[in-house]
Amino acid sequence: VQPERFLEGLTPQHCALSLVGEPIMYPKINKFIDLLHDKGISTxxxxxxxxxxxxxxxxxxxxxxxxxxxSTKDSLKKIDRPLFRDFWDRFLESLDALSAKNQRTVYRLTLVKAWNTEELDNYASLVSRGNPDFIEVKGVTYCGESKASNLTMENVPWHTEVVNFVQELVDRLDGDYEIAAEHEHSNCVLVANKKFLVDGKWWTWIDYPKFHSLMKRFKESGGEEKFSSDDYMAPTPDWAVFGAEERGFDPKEERHFRKKQKDV
Known part of the structure; x- marks a missing residue:
């Protein structure tokens, strides 16, 4: 670990409320979010x-x-193994609720080869329902054998396959979205609503000081002074834009490549 990165990590600036469990179920989640914002930590x-x-x-x-x-009831049941009998109704109603939010919203699609990569028309229908600002499409990561999953390396798509899927999806979105960015190393592609394409340049990044300023005014006004995702967008670096030579890898970072293994 580089010393400067270690010191930087002692003062967190961002908080990911995700991974284990369902954070939105926490009864005091709004209070926790307020505490994070009060400390200048993004959420x-x-x-x-x-x-x-x-x-x-x-x-x-x-x-x-x-x-x-x-994107279908059957495939969602197979992949997520939901707890609720009315899981599909809950899912669709959640997308409706998302469409009413003012801040940045994202659909996160995880592609599992041979499981959910053939449902393009259905995915397009779900996009039109929730109208997210962004669609983040990532190939599934294989983490080894597990009793909880029967995934294998055969289910992991190549980055080119993810890109092809995204291009076909965008073609079905009535011209409202375009591929904006990619990170080849993470096998991830970002689709953005074209409102983030300003004068021919993508603005998919976040102006964090502006967000915290807007959030402070929102809180002080008792929620009367509203703001939207357009109000705190920032320009996307050239190296992160889809099609750039760097393929999403920050040239300021040091990249390490494995030595080619000898044939056995």
């Missing part, structure tokens, strides 16, 4: 789209993700 909330009322009641966050792991 990235990820929900599995099973609690639409909680989405509606959620305080503004820097960016709100909904996991869209499949």
């Amino acid at each position: 990235f909330m990820v929900t599995n789209a099973q609690f639409p009322d909680a989405i509606r009641d959620l305080s503004p966050v820097t960016q709100l993700y909904v996991s869209v792991d499949a």
